[in-house]
Amino acid sequence: MNEEALRALVRDAIARLDAADESSAAPFAPVQAVPLARDASHYRYSTLPRTDGPCLIEPTVQCNHCGYCESHGH
Numbered sequence: 001m002n003e004e005a006l007r008a009l010v011r012d013a014i015a016r017l018d019a020a021d022e023s024s025a026a027p028f029a030p031v032q033a034v035p036l037a038r039d040a041s042h043y044r045y046s047t048l049p050r051t052d053g054p055c056l057i058e059p060t061v062q063c064n065h066c067g068y069c070e071s072h073g074h
Contacts, residue, residue, distance in 0.1 A: 044070040 048056070048070055055061050056069040 004005070043072075 044067055050065075051062060051063050055063045
């Protein structure tokens with residue numbers, strides 16, 4: 001393959017990319033919403049007692065009901 005043939009291939013590839021960009025207004029826009037997967041880290045356990053005292057994970061601070069101790073915490 002000589003230099004002129006290589007240049008012609010590159011020009012052709014660039015022209016095809018430009019034509020593809022012009023034909024689609026938003027090439028990276030999702031077609032439909034992606035549903036969130038259910039994962040065990042999102043579940044919360046209701047068996048732990050509610051407290052207004054110290055945090056179960058870090059007892060030196062007051063509980064702010066973040067829910068970390070009621071989940072897997074991921």
